Amino acid sequence: MKVPHACVERSRFVMRVPEPSQRSALWGSLELAFELGYLIAVPIVLLGLGGRFLDRWIGTSPWFLLVGVLLAIVLSSIGVSRKIRAISRAEFSGDAPQADRQKSPRV
Numbered sequence: 001m002k003v004p005h006a007c008v009e010r011s012r013f014v015m016r017v018p019e020p021s022q023r024s025a026l027w028g029s030l031e032l033a034f035e036l037g038y039l040i041a042v043p044i045v046l047l048g049l050g051g052r053f054l055d056r057w058i059g060t061s062p063w064f065l066l067v068g069v070l071l072a073i074v075l076s077s078i079g080v081s082r083k084i085r086a087i088s089r090a091e092f093s094g095d096a097p098q099a100d101r102q103k104s105p106r107v
Helices: 020-058 063-093 098-103
Strands: none
Touching: 020 063
């Protein structure tokens, strides 16, 4: 049995494309998430592996690994705080896109 065309719900078949301002906000959010992920993960992995390598080479147990991880946490914290300051500076100076400024509350 064929269903008349008027009875078929078209919203299920039509892909809804967000407006350009919503797309730019989405891409900006994804860019920030990836940047913060790399800003946190890369130093921990590199300095942790470097500390582990030095521990095996010199013969110390977990000392260089712990120093590497602690140094990575400090460096990641500094990087994240700089990124937050840059975002807040751009937000309050008016450099942020119009779509982002409308959604964020002013304090």
